[in-house]
Amino acid sequence: MSEEKVRGERFCLYDTAALQAVLERMAAQAATFLAGEADPLLLGILRRGAPLAEMLQARLKANHGLEVPRYGLKLKRYADDLTLLHPETELTENAEFSARDLSRATVLVVDDVLYEGHSLARVLSYLSRRDAPTVRIAVLADRCVARLPIRANIVGVKLQIAAGDVVECNVPPYESALKIELLRPSAA
Numbered sequence: 001m002s003e004e005k006v007r008g009e010r011f012c013l014y015d016t017a018a019l020q021a022v023l024e025r026m027a028a029q030a031a032t033f034l035a036g037e038a039d040p041l042l043l044g045i046l047r048r049g050a051p052l053a054e055m056l057q058a059r060l061k062a063n064h065g066l067e068v069p070r071y072g073l074k075l076k077r078y079a080d081d082l083t084l085l086h087p088e089t090e091l092t093e094n095a096e097f098s099a100r101d102l103s104r105a106t107v108l109v110v111d112d113v114l115y116e117g118h119s120l121a122r123v124l125s126y127l128s129r130r131d132a133p134t135v136r137i138a139v140l141a142d143r144c145v146a147r148l149p150i151r152a153n154i155v156g157v158k159l160q161i162a163a164g165d166v167v168e169c170n171v172p173p174y175e176s177a178l179k180i181e182l183l184r185p186s187a188a
Contacts, residue, residue: 008185010168014157016178019140022156023052026138027059029154030108033136034060034068037106042070043097045123048112048171052140056110068108071097073126075119102132108154112169114139117150124150141167141180 014022034040044053050072060066071094109123120137127135138154143161157180159167166183170176 008183011182011184012179013159013182014180019156019178019180022140023055023059024063026140026154026156027056027063030056030138031060031064031066033108033153034066034106035064037134039102039105040066040068041100041105041107042068043107043109043123043127044070044072045109045111045119046072046074047174048140048169049110051171051173052112053108053110056108056138071100073097073123075122102127102130105132106134106136107132108136108138110138112140112171113167114142114146114150114152114155115167117146117148120150121148140169140171143167 042053042057044050053070053072057068057070060068073094107127109120109127111120114120114137124135136153137151138156139152140156142152142155142158144158145163159180159182161167161182162184164185166185168181168183170179170181172178
């Protein structure tokens with residue numbers, strides 16, 4: 001979301017303790033997709049998907065013995081925050097990731113919120129052009145209103161909220177505490 005907070009009522013839907021348990025479950029599911037694969041990797045969508053991928057990476061190693069490399073990919077389109085909405089989803093390649101051969105990779109794309117699906121569709125198209133044979137998606141929160149035929153293989157929490165409400169995933173280091181808040185914006 002934007003650096004300055006939008007005015008309105010905020011409600012904490014999931015606090016840090018609840019999300020730690022959610023991340024443990026997500027890591028266990030990720031382990032089933034990645035274990036035994038020839039070339040597994042995590043691809044975190046910048047901004048908040050990247051630290052979430054790092055959290056999953058740590059859990060995969062500690063709890064499942066899986067050493068999975070992690071990369072970040074920068075996208076510019078945030079459909080949940082209309083102040084940041086861009087008509088096109090801009091993707092900026094990470095130099096290290098763009099040099100990597102994906103022809104045998106199993107890629108787990110990690111993002112914070114699945115809303116309309118535009119950002120993830122752009123990532124899937126990019127990975128398809130890069131010849132990645134297997135791509136899975138993990139999201140912390142699914143709003144259950146995707147307009148495109150995009151679905152996540154691993155979903156932390158499903159949220160069915162009013163159309164005008166905004167889901168704010170607070171993820172360190174961008175925010176001080178891991179939590180999911182609901183923002184009900186004030187009338188302008």
